[in-house]
Amino acid sequence: MGDNLRWFLKLFRPYKGLLLFAFLGAVLEGVAYSGLSFVLKNLIDRVLVDKNLSLLWVSVGLLLTFGVLKQFGFLLSELLYRYAVSKIVARLRVRLYSKLTSIGLEEFQRYPQGEWLGRITNDLRSFKDYSEGFGIKVLREFFTALFLVGVLLYFDWQLFLAFALIVPFLGKAFEYFGSKRKKYSLLYQEVFADFINFVSNLLENFENVKFLNRPFLNRIARAKVVALFGAEFKQALYSAGYLSAVELLGYLFAAAVFLYGGYRVVEGELTAGTFISFIGTLFLLYNSLQALQRNALNYKALEPVITRIREVLEFIPPERGGDKPFRGLEEKITALNVVYPEEKPILRSVNFEIPKGAKVFVKGTSGGGKSTFLKVLSSLYLSYGGSLKYDKTELRDFLLTSFRRKVFYISQRSAIFNDTVRNNLLLAKPNATEGELRRALELAEASFVFDLPEGLDTKLGGGGVELSGGQRQRIALARLFLTRPEVAFLDEATSALDPETEGRVLKNILSHLRDKTLFFVSHRPQLAKHFDLLLEVESGEVTLKGAKENG
Numbered sequence: 001m002g003d004n005l006r007w008f009l010k011l012f013r014p015y016k017g018l019l020l021f022a023f024l025g026a027v028l029e030g031v032a033y034s035g036l037s038f039v040l041k042n043l044i045d046r047v048l049v050d051k052n053l054s055l056l057w058v059s060v061g062l063l064l065t066f067g068v069l070k071q072f073g074f075l076l077s078e079l080l081y082r083y084a085v086s087k088i089v090a091r092l093r094v095r096l097y098s099k100l101t102s103i104g105l106e107e108f109q110r111y112p113q114g115e116w117l118g119r120i121t122n123d124l125r126s127f128k129d130y131s132e133g134f135g136i137k138v139l140r141e142f143f144t145a146l147f148l149v150g151v152l153l154y155f156d157w158q159l160f161l162a163f164a165l166i167v168p169f170l171g172k173a174f175e176y177f178g179s180k181r182k183k184y185s186l187l188y189q190e191v192f193a194d195f196i197n198f199v200s201n202l203l204e205n206f207e208n209v210k211f212l213n214r215p216f217l218n219r220i221a222r223a224k225v226v227a228l229f230g231a232e233f234k235q236a237l238y239s240a241g242y243l244s245a246v247e248l249l250g251y252l253f254a255a256a257v258f259l260y261g262g263y264r265v266v267e268g269e270l271t272a273g274t275f276i277s278f279i280g281t282l283f284l285l286y287n288s289l290q291a292l293q294r295n296a297l298n299y300k301a302l303e304p305v306i307t308r309i310r311e312v313l314e315f316i317p318p319e320r321g322g323d324k325p326f327r328g329l330e331e332k333i334t335a336l337n338v339v340y341p342e343e344k345p346i347l348r349s350v351n352f353e354i355p356k357g358a359k360v361f362v363k364g365t366s367g368g369g370k371s372t373f374l375k376v377l378s379s380l381y382l383s384y385g386g387s388l389k390y391d392k393t394e395l396r397d398f399l400l401t402s403f404r405r406k407v408f409y410i411s412q413r414s415a416i417f418n419d420t421v422r423n424n425l426l427l428a429k430p431n432a433t434e435g436e437l438r439r440a441l442e443l444a445e446a447s448f449v450f451d452l453p454e455g456l457d458t459k460l461g462g463g464g465v466e467l468s469g470g471q472r473q474r475i476a477l478a479r480l481f482l483t484r485p486e487v488a489f490l491d492e493a494t495s496a497l498d499p500e501t502e503g504r505v506l507k508n509i510l511s512h513l514r515d516k517t518l519f520f521v522s523h524r525p526q527l528a529k530h531f532d533l534l535l536e537v538e539s540g541e542v543t544l545k546g547a548k549e550n551g
């Protein structure tokens with residue numbers, strides 16, 4: 001059994017009880033379906049040929065009973081199974097989402113964003129669709145086919161063997177079309193991820209696009225859509241091709257059965273009732289064999305989707321630091337020949353000692369490596385070379401949750417989530433009181449939120465209030481005032497503010513972090529005079545100077 005199939009089945013383990021009933025439903029459907037064939041045979045031989053009216057009533061009664069039972073079995077198995085699949089999808093969604101938040105920045109950046117989006121949206125959608133077309137349906141059709149085979153063997157085993165010669169041909173068709181189906185299902189997921197990536201770029205940059213060349217942009221989009229169409233249509237082509245091949249094979253072998261069976265009826269070896277019921281049942285069997293293969297084919301499409309989901313859940317490693325708790329900076333941060341990344345370094349040989357409590361102004365030309373430097377220093381990029389110590393402990397040996405509880409980082413792009421102002425702030429400190437929130441907003445010069453339509457409960461972002469760049473920054477900064485980190489890293493976190501506001505906020509930051517350590521990246525040299533130290537990051541080289549004499 002394939003590894004993926006085993007994984008798939010394991011997902012159903014919590015629903016064993018439900019699935020048992022679904023299974024019974026499937027068996028019931030199979031039995032009832034074959035019962036219908038029996039009724040048909042007896043209707044012809046005993047009622048029509050022998051002209052027995054009372055048996056007609058019995059036959060009709062049985063027909064209805066079997067019909068109802070079959071439908072009952074179908075509903076039971078289908079509903080219970082779909083319930084289990086929906087539950088599983090919901091659980092996978094939660095697992096994928098929380099896995100995504102657990103991986104490191106470096107691993108995250110290895111894949112384009114659309115890839116991640118595709119995996120937690122479209123892949124799960126496909127997982128649901130293909131799973132519904134697989135699973136219980138296979139069982140149901142399997143039992144139906146099994147019982148129908150039993151009936152056919154009972155009717156006339158020789159006729160059945162003539163038909164059974166079709167099996168190897170069906171096998172070949174399945175193998176060929178199945179592998180194609182798998183290939184294009186995989187391709188489709190990949191192309192889709194690329195397309196989603198492009199769409200999300202469009203959404204992020206909507207206003208810029210208005211001033212860019214739209215036909216050109218549409219041309220790029222069209223090329224991606226064409227690729228998507230190709231992969232989609234190839235899937236349809238091979239499913240339809242498969243169905244036709246199977247159908248044609250069916251007619252071919254049915255013709256052989258007609259010839260052989262008809263001959264034996266003429267010779268008097270076989271009753272007409274048996275022959276007609278045999279043919280009728282054969283069609284039922286063939287239908288269910290086709291359905292069986294279609295479902296198995298769905299598994300071929302499901303497999304690559306499972307692989308992609310498992311890749312995220314199992315093979316992409318979560319971010320891993322060490323096990324040393326961080327109790328706060330006692331003395332100093334020391335960098336010794338720090339290089340990042342080790343191959344084709346952006347930062348080359350960084351060396352410095354920064355004492356606890358220092359306020360460090362970081363400057364340098366655009367693209368020089370300031371943001372990268374802050375990411376290394378703040379534990380976002382752990383695969384640095386050389387040695388980077390907080391007191392006597394190597395940065396990557398810290399228990400990351402412990403380290404990050406006492407350290408704060410604000411990136412160049414302010415992180416605002418589509419939710420209320422309050423929730424956006426509580427993200428930094430879930431148990432903050434109203435007073436603390438108010439105070440933090442005041443210190444961040446973000447009192448404007450109290451004038452928003454619903455104050456702290458105003459929704460931000462898409463569908464809610466659009467903030468200006470500087471307002472977003474001030475909300476992000478309010479988070480800093482909610483926590484009082486041992487070390488703070490601010491990457492151009494005040495760059496969108498006017499100089500007066502920026503000056504007031506900086507004053508608040510410096511007094512909030514009085515005996516704490518601060519790294520402050522900025523392109524405004526006039527701010528340097530408020531700092532103790534100056535770090536210059538220039539084409540990957542980091543130099544430390546006293547700030548006052550360079551200000």
Ligand SMILES: Nc1ncnc2c1ncn2[C@@H]1O[C@H](COP(=O)(O)OP(=O)(O)OP(=O)(O)O)[C@@H](O)[C@H]1O
Nearest residue numbers: 109346364365366367368369370371372373412537
């Ligand atoms: N994840 C990454 N993978 C590869 N290269 C990167 C990555 N992040 C940044 N770089 C490269 O590293 C260099 C430094 O980038 P960085 O963002 O650190 O510069 P910066 O000094 O912060 O610039 P700015 O002032 O414009 O913000 C750039 O050449 C950039 O292209």
Ligand SMILES: [Mg+2]
Nearest residue numbers: 370371372412
């Ligand atoms: Mg930067």
